[in-house]
Amino acid sequence: xxxxxxxxxxxxxxxxxxxxxxxxxxxxxxxxxxxxxxxxxxxxxxxxxxxxxxxxxxxxxxxxxxxxxxxxxxxxxxxxxxxxxxxxxxxxxxxxxxxxxxxxxxxxxxxxxxxxxxxxxxxxxxxxxxxxxxxxxxxxxxxxxxxxxxxxxxxxxxxxxxxxxxxxxxxxxxxxxxxxxxxxxxxxxxxxxxxxxxxxxxxxxxxxxxxxxxxxxxxxxx
Numbered sequence: 001x002x003x004x005x006x007x008x009x010x011x012x013x014x015x016x017x018x019x020x021x022x023x024x025x026x027x028x029x030x031x032x033x034x035x036x037x038x039x040x041x042x043x044x045x046x047x048x049x050x051x052x053x054x055x056x057x058x059x060x061x062x063x064x065x066x067x068x069x070x071x072x073x074x075x076x077x078x079x080x081x082x083x084x085x086x087x088x089x090x091x092x093x094x095x096x097x098x099x100x101x102x103x104x105x106x107x108x109x110x111x112x113x114x115x116x117x118x119x120x121x122x123x124x125x126x127x128x129x130x131x132x133x134x135x136x137x138x139x140x141x142x143x144x145x146x147x148x149x150x151x152x153x154x155x156x157x158x159x160x161x162x163x164x165x166x167x168x169x170x171x172x173x174x175x176x177x178x179x180x181x182x183x184x185x186x187x188x189x190x191x192x193x194x195x196x197x198x199x200x201x202x203x204x205x206x207x208x209x210x211x212x213x214x215x216x217x218x219x220x221x222x
Contacts, residue, residue, distance in 0.1 A: 024068035025096065029053060030061045034070070034084065034093045038212040039144070039183055040151045041074065041083035090212060097185070111185070118195040123208040129179060130219055139172065141165075141180045143189045144211070153211060154181065155220035162189040165196055177203045184210030 024030065032051050036042065042050075048058035062082050065071040072085045084090055100107050115123070124132070132138045133156075140157035142149045149159040160168055162182075172178060178197055182189035190206035197204035207214075215221050 021068050021070070024064050024070055027061065030065055031093070033058070033061055033065065034089065035184060035186060037071065037082060037084045038090045038093070039148045041081035043079045043081055047082065090216070094213065094216065115191050118191040119198055121194065121205050123206045124179060126207060126209045126214050126217060126219065129207050138177045138179050141178055141193060142211070143180050143193045144182050152215065152221055154214055155222050162192055165193055169200060172202065174202055177205070179205055179207055181207040182210055184213060
């Protein structure tokens with residue numbers, strides 16, 4: 001016979017278990033890792049490179065996320081690749097990110113101040129961009145690394161990683177507005193691309209969101 005659990009004991013235990021998830025998320029480095037893994041799977045060496053951490057430090061944070069069942073692993077040859085456990089992890093991160101931007105004025109100020117250092121334009125939201133695409137008057141640039149573009153990208157977007165734009169700028173036409181996008185609102189590649197393009201005489205802007213957000217909205221992808 002199963003002993004009946006006291007109501008207070010039940011609540012203490014269940015909230016305690018849920019707190020383990022929020023504790024795993026409550027770290028800026030682990031938040032950045034989750035934001036990165038929204039693009040797909042990566043080995044620890046790549047995660048460390050993109051987040052500016054040592055491999056050992058990145059590995060420790062990944063183990064915390066894995067213990068909280070937010071991240072899982074798959075083996076590819078000699079490498080272990082980390083990926084988000086499921087779509088709910090990205091949905092939770094996205095909600096947390098939006099909550100922070102909406103209710104923490106300092107977050108919004110930091111983002112605005114940073115972008116103003118690159119361009120004075122108000123970024124375009126995904127919903128508005130979708131309407132622009134339908135008019136055929138914009139060119140979409142995916143400025144993420146080629147590997148991420150290959151995994152999935154916005155329909156008809158051109159792959160032009162941020163480190164290739166200067167060399168390939170002649171491929172672009174000044175007859176259309178160029179909209180750059182990258183990993184998400186906290187990704188800076190798109191801002192760097194807009195600065196480079198506008199200084200060269202192009203009409204350019206960035207999308208507020210990134211590819212994972214576009215995909216989550218059910219908009220056309222390839």
